Amino acid sequence: ITGRLKDLIILNGRNLHPQDLEETVAEVSPLIRKGRVAAFSVPTEGSQMGDGGEGLVVVLEVADKRPRPESLDALVDQVRERLLSDHRVACQVLVLGRPGVIQKTTSGKLRRQAMRQAHLDGELEARAHRVVTLRPVSVNAAEQVGAESPPAFGADTSVPLETWMIGEVASALGVPMAAVSLTASLQELGADSLLVVGLSAAISEQWGVEIGAEAVSASPTLQDLVLSVHTAVQAQPADGSSGEAPTSDREHIHDALPLTPAQAWVVETVDYRIPNHWNLPVILASAAPVDPTVLRSALTTLVERHPTLRLRLSPGGRDVTQWRQTFDAVSAPPVRVADMAELEDQALRQAIESDVQATQSTLDLVAGPVWRAVVYRTGPGRPDRLLLLLHHFVIDGFSARLLLREFEALYLAYDQGQPAPGRPLPQRYGDWVKGLAAEARSPALRSELGYWRSALQRGFQTPPCDHPQDENPEGLARALSFELAQAPGAALLGQISGEQDIGLEALMLHALEQTFARWGRMPTPPLIDVQRHGRTVAPGGVRAERIIGWTNDVFPIHLAPSPSASRRARTRAIQQQLDAVPNLGRGYGLLRYMGAEADRAALKALPVATVKLLCHSRLMEGGRAEDVRFRLSDESPGLSYGPDLRARYALLVYASVRGGRLRVDLAYGSGLFEPATAEAFMVELEAALDRLAGED
Numbered sequence: 102i103t104g105r106l107k108d109l110i111i112l113n114g115r116n117l118h119p120q121d122l123e124e125t126v127a128e129v130s131p132l133i134r135k136g137r138v139a140a141f142s143v144p145t146e147g148s149q150m151g152d153g154g155e156g157l158v159v160v161l162e163v164a165d166k167r168p169r170p171e172s173l174d175a176l177v178d179q180v181r182e183r184l185l186s187d188h189r190v191a192c193q194v195l196v197l198g199r200p201g202v203i204q205k206t207t208s209g210k211l212r213r214q215a216m217r218q219a220h221l222d223g224e225l226e227a228r229a230h231r232v233v234t235l236r237p238v239s240v241n242a243a244e245q246v247g248a249e250s251p252p253a254f255g256a257d258t259s260v261p262l263e264t265w266m267i268g269e270v271a272s273a274l275g276v277p278m279a280a281v282s283l284t285a286s287l288q289e290l291g292a293d294s295l296l297v298v299g300l301s302a303a304i305s306e307q308w309g310v311e312i313g314a315e316a317v318s319a320s321p322t323l324q325d326l327v328l329s330v331h332t333a334v335q336a337q338p339a340d341g342s343s344g345e346a347p348t349s350d351r352e353h354i355h356d357a358l359p360l361t362p363a364q365a366w367v368v369e370t371v372d373y374r375i376p377n378h379w380n381l382p383v384i385l386a387s388a389a390p391v392d393p394t395v396l397r398s399a400l401t402t403l404v405e406r407h408p409t410l411r412l413r414l415s416p417g418g419r420d421v422t423q424w425r426q427t428f429d430a431v432s433a434p435p436v437r438v439a440d441m442a443e444l445e446d447q448a449l450r451q452a453i454e455s456d457v458q459a460t461q462s463t464l465d466l467v468a469g470p471v472w473r474a475v476v477y478r479t480g481p482g483r484p485d486r487l488l489l490l491l492h493h494f495v496i497d498g499f500s501a502r503l504l505l506r507e508f509e510a511l512y513l514a515y516d517q518g519q520p521a522p523g524r525p526l527p528q529r530y531g532d533w534v535k536g537l538a539a540e541a542r543s544p545a546l547r548s549e550l551g552y553w554r555s556a557l558q559r560g561f562q563t564p565p566c567d568h569p570q571d572e573n574p575e576g577l578a579r580a581l582s583f584e585l586a587q588a589p590g591a592a593l594l595g596q597i598s599g600e601q602d603i604g605l606e607a608l609m610l611h612a613l614e615q616t617f618a619r620w621g622r623m624p625t626p627p628l629i630d631v632q633r634h635g636r637t638v639a640p641g642g643v644r645a646e647r648i649i650g651w652t653n654d655v656f657p658i659h660l661a662p663s664p665s666a667s668r669r670a671r672t673r674a675i676q677q678q679l680d681a682v683p684n685l686g687r688g689y690g691l692l693r694y695m696g697a698e699a700d701r702a703a704l705k706a707l708p709v710a711t712v713k714l715l716c717h718s719r720l721m722e723g724g725r726a727e728d729v730r731f732r733l734s735d736e737s738p739g740l741s742y743g744p745d746l747r748a749r750y751a752l753l754v755y756a757s758v759r760g761g762r763l764r765v766d767l768a769y770g771s772g773l774f775e776p777a778t779a780e781a782f783m784v785e786l787e788a789a790l791d792r793l794a795g796e797d
Contacts, residue, residue, distance in 0.1 A: 108213050110142045111155060116670075117190065118389055119213060125187050126159055129179045132172060135164035137203045141217040143193070156193030160216055161721070162203050163230055172199055174378035177233050182278050185268050185635075194220070195233040202228040262308075262334075266327050269303055270296075282322040292760075294318070297498065297719050298636040301646045314636065314646050335396055357415065357425040358534045360763040362690030363492060363635070365421040367436070369694075369748045373419045378462050378743030379493045381501050382400070382707040384453075385731040387485040391476045392440055392516060396487075399511040400474060401433040402521050403477055403504065407649040408530050409495040410434070414466035421694055426534075432519070434442055440482030447681045448735055453477050456741035464492045471495050486734055497651045499634055504649055509731055533648055537544040549688040550700055557707040559627040561659060564712060564751055565621050573748045573770040581783050582766040585790055605716045606631060607676035609756050609765075611668070612789040613714065614660055614675075620785040628659050630710040630750070637685060656686030657710045668793055752782070763790070 110117040119140040126138045134676040142155040159180065165172070176455040177195060184190050196202065202225060219225050226232050227401050242580065263283060270287070271278045281290060287297060288443040294314075301314040310328075310333035320326035360368065367376060404410045408428045417423025441452050456475065462469055471494070477486040489508070492503065510522050540546055617623040627718040635654035645652045663674045767787065769779045 129183050132163045134162040139211050139213050141213045141218050158194040160196040162198050173231055173473050182318045196225050196229050197231045198229045226329045263327050263390040284322050295634050298646050357427045359538050360424050362694045365694035368421050380461055380741045381491045381493050382738035383489045384736050385487040386734040388730050395515045397433045397436055398515045400509050405431050408652045412471050412495045434470050438476045442478050453736050500649045538695050541691040546688050549683045561624050561708050563627055567775045567778055571772040578768050578770050579771045583787050585763040603676050607672050610675050613670045615789040616785045618784050627658050627712050628710040629659050630655050632715045654687040655690040675722045713750045714754045715755045759773045
């Protein structure tokens with residue numbers, strides 16, 4: 102696919118093809134004449150030609166010769182919202198033209214540059230029903246917070262805060278913007294706690310104000326949340342600062358910190374060895390050649406801001422409380438450029454995948470580095486690839502998404518010679534870890550010890566394995582998945598949205614209970630670890646919405662027997678058991694890995710789970726329909742863990758909802774289970790979910 106270079110639209114550093122925008126607008130309404138849409142850019146007010154200050158103009162022909170004013174009003178809103186939701190771009194001028202306003206060549210090609218000049222000369226108004234002018238506002242509204250005045254609230258001259266909020270929530274839920282009502286609460290819309298945390302982080306990033314996850318969740322309606330954000334923005338000083346002492350993590354951390362529960366869990370899992378090969382690799386395709394100098398600058402800023410990216414591990418034997426995480430001086434991670442421009446497409450793919458696999462074994466938690474970057478030069482006509490390889494010990498999946506958004510914003514800013522965007526973090530990483538350690542030894546948390554002893558001091562069955570004596574290395578893990586059919590999937594998700602006292606975890610645990618009963622002939626299900634994101638506010642104000650690190654909480658649960666005949670009643674009983682877990686389950690890991698010696702010994706003596714469940718009702722992927730410069734590439738990163746790394750779980754079940762559909766993934770140890778056995782497990786699990794969906 103080719104196009105005229107001079108027709109390319111560049112807004113805030115983004116390359117947009119007018120054909121994409123025109124196709125989107127053409128589908129908005131039958132009121133738009135087919136093939137009669139044109140998009141181009143013009144200098145914004147106060148900018149000079151060529152200085153990069155451009156705004157989007159869309160010209161379209163209205164099919165009705167005498168359209169009603171209310172029809173035009175609706176069309177303006179529809180076009181503006183569709184461009185925002187599908188492309189994350191705001192319109193500066195929308196021309197609702199009469200037939201003939203669109204200019205074409207004799208061969209039928211759009212004359213965009215001629216229409217652009219006609220617009221600049223003021224000639225389009227005479228041939229239009231209406232010309233709607235909107236002050237161009239970056240969808241990344243963080244740029245505006247540092248301006249002389251905050252962005253206008255709900256005004257027609259800007260992208261309204263309400264529209265931004267609806268777009269963020271709709272993107273996270275995977276639904277059209279029209280399905281998100283400002284008068285509904287996030288819970289009524291089907292949001293889970295991870296979406297709430299992600300929305301809190303997005304508000305901070307985009308608008309430069311801190312609205313904690315607890316405040317986001319407590320907002321009675323989405324409109325109330327909008328008002329809270331607006332009030333906080335209006336309270337900002339004129340220079341865009343927060344008015345508080347800086348709390349970023351730019352300074353070097355001199356203190357050695359204890360391991361977090363998630364990190365200690367890893368050390369225990371690998372039998373107190375150094376897990377150097379356990380990574381989160383990301384392969385990106387770049388819309389333009391990657392500049393190594395700009396890349397190093399962006400990565401260095403990330404290292405300054407987030408000390409986990411310069412973490413070093415100090416081993417402490419078989420006592421995890423003696424292990425320490427320290428932090429090296431600020432320096433860019435290693436950046437390597439590999440020239441593969443001479444290779445054909447298939448050979449290029451194989452070469453990239455082979456190099457990525459080899460690179461995965463080059464991280465070192467003790468000596469460093471804990472992350473690195475590789476640029477793969479692919480030659481003209483093909484996007485460069487960029488490998489960002491991070492050790493899992495320093496970052497979890499949610500942090501990785503936050504970090505990628507921040508990296509992209511930094512790269513684009515530095516590439517354009519602009520200062521680094523971003524706001525100070527609400528709390529230092531070191532303060533957060535120290536807060537966890539203090540909480541672990543607090544009387545309030547120690548009072549939970551009796552709950553965990555009572556819940557776990559019994560015998561538990563384990564899932565039947567084909568080869569129970571075999572080793573279970575991560576390298577032998579295999580994956581299966583299914584996506585629930587639309588009708589039962591919609592019915593299950595309707596239960597979550599329609600009944601506020603039932604969540605996806607309870608539904609999945611009920612389905613697993615039935616699956617183990619049928620597949621494993623187990624009268625009671627095994628002990629199951631439940632993993633949560635851990636980004637909650639703890640006593641003392643310890644917050645983690647924007648912390649870059651590994652914050653996950655994991656706690657075991659054994660489903661108590663219930664005489665309920667109704668499946669719905671049983672699901673509700675499981676939800677009530679989840680709700681009865683103290684402190685959202687975070688206390689288990691804190692007591693086991695950071696608590697007093699007697700508390701740690703007491704919990705370590707209790708049974709451990711061999712099955713794990715992770716649920717995300719919605720995935721917060723950043724709220725954008727398309728990336729600015731980088732997109733995920735489809736090359737395989739290969740094994741993200743060393744071949745000798747032992748897996749803790751025989752079965753790992755991951756349930757997620759995206760675009761209104763329920764997907765279930767299973768990772769199982771192929772050294773423990775034959776493929777047919779694992780497939781039979783998934784068949785039973787899908788059947789159990791179908792049964793739960795079919796009950797009135």
